[in-house]
Structure formats: structure tokens, C-alpha cells
Amino acid sequence: MRLLERVEKRLSGRRYRTAGTVLVLLFLFVFIVGPPLSVFLMVVKNWGDIYATVFADPFFSEVGKGAFRWSMIQKALVRSLEIAAIVTVVDLIIGLPMALILARYEFRGKRLVDTLIDLPMVVPTAALGFSLYLFWGSVDGLSGLLGLKTGLASRGPLLIILTHVAFSYPYIVRSLKEIIGAVDRNLEYAARTLGAPPLTVFRTVTAPLIKSGVLAGSILCFTRSLGETGATIIVAGAFYTAPLLVVEYRQLLMIPPAAFLSMILVSISAVLLASLRFSAERFGLPIKGVWPRTERLLSGKNQRRLRDLATLSLFALLVLLPTSFIFVYLFKWWSGSPYTGNPQLGAFYQVFLAPDKKLPELWSSIVASFEVAALSTAINIVAGLPMAFILVRRNLGKFKGLLDALIDIPLTIPTSALGFSFFLFWGSQGLSLLGPGFWMIILVHIGFTYPYIVRPLVAVVEGLDVHMEEASRTLGASPLTVFRTVILPTMKQGILAAAIMSFTRSLGETGATVVVMGLTRTVPVLIVQWVESLALPAAAFACVVLITISLALLLVLRYVLGWK
């Protein structure tokens, strides 16, 4: 045997396996789960300060003289929850029919529609917020077309809802599409031949089988809306939601209330995560009542066409057009103001020609974004791959559920709270190893992209053909040799896909980065800054650059995966 195989054989031994597992779990606890959970510790440690600033220190605010910060915090939480609920309902209503269309029909242009649905996922959250603001809230957008003098929805709760609806749409459609796709088509065929028109088939056969999936998708949608920070920063204006409040406290260096609010947000996320796992089976749908005549009427071909048209129109109006509007805006404002013609107000001037031209800043932030994305992705691939194997192959019993939940923690916590917990953990309040800046951004992105890598890798590992590995063993290969010669080549595509997903997410991350940045700026952060300083055309340019890069990556991803 050659040296390589001999080493692999040695390292396949039980002791090394255990050591490796311990390392992987350690990574999880220190770099991923530790910071968010440590918030609780911080709160306990600093309870005195927290009590003072949140509950006991009266201050002037819009709530009135002598109110406590606690009421502000409460208000923010309630708002966030309300918005999340509304968004979830709307997304379910417009997303479910779309998922049905994608899962069950074949038509020309389906590939295109499928790709377009992913658009909000590809657009970095700050850019998304900006584009939506321009579409709904500025004269350059929809209201201009309609001849109005002001925006249809100014910055505030309505705009936030519209933004969250667009932002969550692809997630809900994708997960519903998968769930519907998992239903055996023959069941629906059988029901048809037994005399049930399509709507009755949906109600009596498909719906009961997808209900747990729909519930899971809804909880996920709710959680995402609850935690959205990056886009919300741009469209909220003076209105504040809970995640935004965390950002504000952090920027004002009011650590104790920030910590307290973060803790509450982490707790809510944990509760939602737990409910995701336990609630699924219990809720039912009316199957008893039979309305064959009505359902038969509504199942007709023309009715179906109308429904499909409505679904596609809503998608276009609420998701596609607003998300892509930034391109239109940039085009309008490229060489100057479309109203006055002043070239100094144009994007081209602002970025390339002005004395304080934005180009160098943009360039260094692009470099920074790429560095952060590349490093965090690479580290997570190395740490996440063994974790995926542990989840799928090891017999963990009860611990599997716990481990699953822990891995999802960064997904569910609002990004600003996540960023803040890292700020506490690694910074002067915790381990005092780092200050805000480039390395802390990397650590945050490692924490935040971890689930985006582990989840798809888990899917790939689950899809591996165990028999092929067994064949390899019987041909003389030790487990590590099997990994190198059989498993890795098979997983290549999947690993690349996970890496691209994680990289793209990292590029677009805003909320957490804003909290931990020092002097380094990533592109999304730059966009936020430029929007706040009203250099809108320049911000639009940065958005378009970032979106283009992300889109290109998405297309590469599609190419790598073939077409599913």
C-alpha cells in the first residue's frame, strides 16, 4: 500500500474519529452557537446596569415624559410581531398558488419564471430595501407612472411590509414547491379517476399531506420577517422595529439595553424554532364537508387560467418589478437628474468624476466583501462537511433534534441581534479578544453562513449512495480512502453549490455587519451609508454592481447543478 492509503487507514481508527467529532462540535459551540447563547450570560452578569437603563431610568421620548426604555422595547417587539404575521399571511396567499404552478405544470418559460422567483434571494438586503423604496415610495417609481406627486408608500410600516413580502417570497415558494413535489402524483391521479375534480383533489388529498410542510414554511417565513434588518434599515424611516432598535442602541453605545433586547429576540427565535419541530402534526383541515358541485365549477379550465394569471400578476407587481426597479432607477439617473438635467446629480458623476468620487470607496468595499465572503465560506466548508456527516450518518438518538436546532440558530436570530451577540462575546464585554473590525466581521459571517452551508451539505450527504461506499470498502479501501476516492468526487457539485450559496449570502449581509463593523466597510454597509447621506444615484450604482455579481454567481450555481 502506498503512504497515502496507509495514513488514511491509520486515521480511520476509532480514536481519531472521536477526536475529530469533538473538534467539530467544539467549533460549533465556540464559533456558532456560543455567541448567541452567551447573551443570556451577559444579561445575568450585567443585570444591574440593565435594570437601571431599561426599567428605572426615565428619559424623554415620544412615549411621553418619564417613560422607561422598556416601553420602547415593548413597542418595537409588538410591531415586529405584527408585521411578521401580516407578511406571513400575504406570502402564503400569493406564494401557494405559485408553488402549485411550479410543482405541477409544464409550460414554456417555466425555467425563466423559476429563476426570476429567486431574484429577491439574490439581491443583497440593503439593495432590496433601496429598490423597493424607490419603487413604492419615491416619485421615480410607480407613483410617477401614475402621475402622482409623492410616493405611494412612504417610509414606515406599509413599506416594511411590502419589503418583507418581497424578501420572503422566494423562501416560501421554494419550500412549498418542494413539499408539493414530494406528494406522490399518483395519489392525485387516483383521486381524479375516482371522481374528484381538481379542487376536491387538492382539498382532500394534497392539502392534508402538505399541511405540516406549510406550517413549517410559515414559521420560517415569520421568523425571517421578524429578523430582517438590512432592508428594513433603509425603508423604515423613523419607524423602528425590534432589530432596528438593537442597531440604534449599538450605534449609541448603549450596551445594556442592546444586550437585553438581543436576549429577548434570541429567546423568541428559540421558541419559534422549537415550535417548528413539535407542532407539525396537530392541525387539521376540513375534509368532512363535501361540495362537489362548487368545486367542480371552480375547477374548470377557464377558472384555472384566471387563477394562474392572477398569481403571476401578483408575483410581478409585488415581487419582480419592485425588486428589479433599481436597474430602472440607475438608468434614469445615470448621466444626471431626469428632472433638471444637472449632471452632478447623476450616478456616473457621483461615482467616477466628483472630487469626492465614490469609486475608490466602492472598490475597497468590494474587495472587503469578497475577502469576508471567501474566508468565511472556506472555513465553514471545512468545519461544516464533517458536521453534515455526523448529522446524517451517526446514530444520535435524541441529540439529533437538539443538534439540528442548534445549527439553525443563526438562521432564526435577527441579524442585528446576532451581530450584537458576537460583538459582546468576542469584544470587550466578553472574551476581549477582538474589537469591531475586519476580523469580527469574518467571525460574524462564519456564524451566519454556517447553516447555509451545513443544510445543503446535509441534503447532499443524505443523497449519497451508501452501497457505493460499501462496495469501495469491500474492494479494500479504509473509510478515509473511501471518503477521498468515492465520496468527495460524488459530492463535488453539491459542495460547490453550497459554497456559492454561502458566498452570495455573505456578500449581501447587512444587519449583522453594520453592528460589528469598525472601519472596514462591506458593500451593503456602504449602500446604507450612501442612502442615509442621500447620495442616491451612487447608492443605486453600488446596488447594481452587487446585484450583478450575485446574479452571475446564481447563474453559475444553476449551471453547476444542472437543471432540477
Place this chain on the structure above:
Amino acid sequence: MPEVRLENVTKRYGKTEAVKNLSLTVYDGEYFTLLGPIGSGKTTTLMLLAGLIEADEGEIYFDDRPMKGVPPEDRGVGFVFETFALFPHYNVWENVTYGPRVRNEELTSTRKVAEEMLQMVLLEDRPDALPDELSGGMKQRTALARALTSGAKILLLDEPLGSLDAKIRSALALDLRRIVKALGLTAIHVTNNVEEAMTISDRVAMMHNGLPEQVGLPKELYENPKSIFVMDFVGDVNLFNGVVTSSGEDFTEVTTEEGVPFRSSRQSIEIGTRVHAVVRAEDVDILLENEKDAVNMLHGTVKEKLFLLGFTKYLIELETGREVVAEVPSMRREAELRVGETITMKFTPQNVYLFQIEESI
């Protein structure tokens, strides 16, 4: 008990034609089987009949009623799937009564019919069981009862026995036929299992590349195959290539590539035509004593011997090097040869089938 007719039906998926210009008639009350290898368009045909997909061209008639545009729920067909397709969230009773319930039919008559059907398929004692508590055979019987309870007059079966163990399969096959005949239904059954098709059917359509290569009674398909494909499907065949050297009113003589003379009394083919000469393994007689005749005779050595139930199968290597398969009933003395023995084989002119070469298997 309707008659089912397909006329020039074509169905395309992209550029491939899954079913091309298919015309078939299934008589009222017939048990009709589509037999063919996997992927020959059989399932697509059933889906077209059920209305689950629409044909691109052609017409389908149930008793002269055109079915174009008629949705599946209005066609009165029962469909039994290979994977059973039992609703996992309903128990046996709810599955079986789904059809009538969904059409809001009267509860008491539904109950009666359902109980009757469950009895017929021997499942009356487990109405509360969920599908995942049932064995494969039970699942299939539930699926059958469900299709029957919906009042269908046409039963479409897509490899209904494919996923079952061999023993259960043969037991259920006869049950299927018995029930269909008792209820007077028209049944169209799809399978790639020859024995199943031959046992259960009135008529069989042998499918090849989406078209029925031959339709007829099982016996006809065996005794008068129209092509090598059909011939090869039932049992083993020995294929020789040759040229017609002489022919008369009721015979044709062929010399094979190996130089052996064959004589067939089945048809008359023009001299000079290139033909395939095919002899079935069970029609190859092994001679215990030498005969003088030179026509329809082969010499070789026994290379392999396999015991099948009731038959012994020999693999014989000819002097030319090619191999020939012969099957002999176990009770005969010819079944006791040993590997390595040299033997002489002969077959009658009636058993030499000739096919002109332009065909491919």
C-alpha cells in the same frame, strides 16, 4: 361493460413520441393485456385512456362516445397503480369509499357496495388499518377494492402485481381475473411479465416501440408470431441468418451462414431473399439415435446444463462455434445427457419460422 377504442392516438413529450399512431379495440367485457418491455408506451396509453393526459392526435371512444375533453373524474374508469397509490392519511375503509364520498353519493348504498368489494378481495376484517400497516398484497387488494367501489366499468391496471413477491403475484393474478369476470368489467392490464399476461388475459397485445406488434389470443401469439420480436418474447429462440435457396407452394429451403440447410413448411418465400430462420429452444429435438437426414439437423457438444422445474435446458456448442439452446421436458430420456457429450439435434419443418431480413429484434 363498454368497448374501448383508440384510433390513431399519438402522444408526444417534447420531441419523443411516447405513443405513435396507436389503434386498438378492446371488446366489451374483455380482459385485455398490453405486454411489452419497460418503456414501450404502455403506461402512457393507460394515462390517455383515463384522461390524465390528453392525446396530441387521434381519438378515444368508450362505446362510441368520444372522450376528448372529458376529464378523468367523468370517465368512469378505475385505475390500479403499480405503487398502489393508497391515500396514506385515510384508512382502508376511507380509501375504498373515497369515490362515492367525493361524489356525494348516498351513504347506505355506498356502504353496501364497499363491503361487498372488500369481501371479494378478502379484506373485510381490516377496515380501520392504515396503508402503512398493510402488506404489499393487502395494499394491492385495497387499491382494487377502491377502484371497484367507485362504480367504474372500465378497469385500468398498470403493472398491478409488479411490486409483489412471486407467490403472491400468481395467487392475485387469478383472483383479478375472477373478480373482473364476475363483475363483467372491461379490463386493460399492462405488464412486462409474460407468464402473467398469458395466464390472465383473453387477448394480448405485444407492444414494441409504442405500437402493438401483434394482437391475439396467447396461443396465437405463440403459434403464429408475426415477427422475431414477438417470437423472442415468449421463451428462448435460436436465430440463424441465411438465404433462400429454393421454394415451392408450401415450403421454403434456406441455407444458413454456417452452411446448414433448413426447411420450413410455414410459408413460401422468393429465392435469393435474405432471411432469419428461427427455431424455439423447446422445438429442438435431441436425437438419441443417429438419423440420416441432413436437413434441419445440427451437431454439437453439450456445454452447459441447467435444471429448471419440469425442464432441462442445454447450452450446446456447434462445430462452427456458435451456441444453440435446447429445452427438454425432464421426464424424457433426452434430459439425462451430460456436459461434454456430442449430440445431434433436429427440428421439424413446421417449427422453422422464417422472417425476411429488414427487421431488427
Place this chain on the structure above:
Amino acid sequence: MPDMRLVNVTKRFDNVVAVDRLNLHVRSGEYFVFLGPSGCGKTTTLRIVAGLTEPTEGEVYIEDRNVSEVPPEDRNIGLVFQHFEVFPFMTVYDNVAYSLTIQGLDDEEIDKRVHQTLEVTGLNDVADNYPNNLSAPELQRCSIARVLAGGSKLLLLDEPLGSLDPKTRERFRFTLRSIVKGRGLTAIHVTHDQEEAMAMADRIAVFREGRILQVGSPVELYERPASIFVANFVGETNFLEGIVEKRERKTLVRLRGDLLIEAAESEFDAGSRAVVAVRRENMFLSSSGEKGVNSLLGHVIRVAFLGKLIRYRIELENGDFIEVKQPTRTGEIFEEGESAHVIFSPEKVLVYRYPKDLFHELALR
């Protein structure tokens, strides 16, 4: 040519006993078949031999060496799977060379052995192809070649012909057996197809619910099945219920409807409830024949024309149902509705004690 021994091997999965105190000796150079219905433990047992599954109790010996603690890569076995498991990202050549590469042989040696193996398995023409360009039979030969090249002498096959269509499957039986015998290997082949087992095996072990019911050659299993289950599972058999009577030294059985038949000698006492079994090929139809011992009258319910043989379903005069398989070219041919005498000789009639659950024995649920 290694031999293989299982000593008191048991495997439990949670509460289910998949393999129950198995003792078995597969002889050197044998083509041995594990036969049984799905879920009977035959595949689990094979995996225990391979080392892919650890037994809960018991030991495995290969060539007198206790390999119970030895991982699969060190047992020097070859395993062929139903779905081939050919590495899709390697050419046929590389697949076949795989185990030699792991062993660290030098390129010349590898090339020699690979070409030799490709020759034997008829894969020379497709050596540079990738698996997605191969037909199912070619894939099967590739997975066999891959195992042969490694040089292991104990070949384990898990439903190796299961993914082939019926015609190819039959032809492959010849091929597979001659490869094994030609190279002096010991083979253990798992299948649920009793025809396959009977055609290929030197000896067969019939599995059921984790136990081995009988081990024997195909002929032994056919002529002397040890239980009703084996008589039903292997080959095709007619079963009739009755009560044993003894007259002189003959064993007679009185069936329903007062029909009397003579059976092969048995040790059952007069008066015991029994089940008699006759292979369907051992019964014959005749239009002549008197009613008497071992000539039963019935009428034909269904004729199934199967080419070289015809299968008749007959309802006997006492209401029992049987099936008879006759070669088409011997004997008379009957039509549906006709009456016929069913004739069979006493030595072919086996007698079994009536079991507690006949349906369970016949595996008819």
C-alpha cells in the same frame, strides 16, 4: 478457495430479530445460494459475512480465520450489488483497477491484471467508457470485473441479477456461474427468485424470518422439501388437506369428499390431520383413467397457454383447487370446461403434519 462458517450468529435491530442463531458452513469452491422472501434475513446475513453489519452475537470464520472483528477492507472478499454500484465518475478501466490502486501495485502490474479481467468479462471494447454509456448487462459485468480484479476468492452477491430484464437475467445465470467455477471461487449468492436459485446453486439455504429452514442441493429441495413453507416456496406445489389412514404398509390419505389417495411412506399415525403436497409438474391430465387411488376427477377452470408449457387450473370433484403444469408437446391438451382425470404416482406425494396456521406456512398474507 475459501470456505465460510457462521457460528451462532444473531442480529437484532432494536426489538426485531433479523437473524436468529444461524449456523452454516459454506464449502470451499461452492456456489451457495441464500434463498428466501423479502425481509427474511438473507441480505443481513450476507452483510455480516462481508463485515458491513456487525452481528449482535456469534462469529464469522473465513478460511478458519475468525474475522468477526475484522473490517470489510481486510476480509479479502468481493461484493456485487443489485444496482451495480459502479463508480460513475470513473471509466470502466479505472473502476476495475480501483482495488489494485488501493493495494498500491505498480502501474504495469495493474494494467496487466485489468486487461486480463476485462478479457474474461468481455469488456475490452468499452474499457474507456463511462458508466452512463453502458447498458445494464455491461454495468453488471463491470461490477463483477471490479471484484475479480482485486483477486479475492470469496464472492458475495446481493441480488446481482435483480436489475436486469427477464431475458438478460436468464442468460446471465450461465455467465455468472461459469465465471465463478472457472476461476475457482467460492460464491454466496442472495436471491428471492427460487428459479434462479434452483438453476445456479450447488446448495441452497432457504431462509425464513431469520432462520434457515433447510439446506440442500436443488434436487434435494425439490424432491424432499422439509416443510410446507419450503415445498411452497421452492417450485410450485399443490396442497390438499386430509386425514392419514394406514393400510398394510402403505400410507393413505383421505381427502375432503371422501377421496382416497396413496402417499409416499411416512411416519404419521393413522387419524392425524395432514397436508399432502404434490409438485405441479408431477400431476398429469388424462381423458381416460378410472376413478381410484391417485386418479382424481376434476374439470378445467382455466387454461393458460405459456408457450412450451400449459398451466391448467382444475376444480376437483371434492371442491378443492389444484394447478397442473404440462409441457405443451407431451400429452393431451384440454380446454376450459372439459373434464379430466388428474393422475400422479404415490412416491411424488409428500405428507406433512397440519400446521397451526396454514396461511402463514403458505405465506399467503
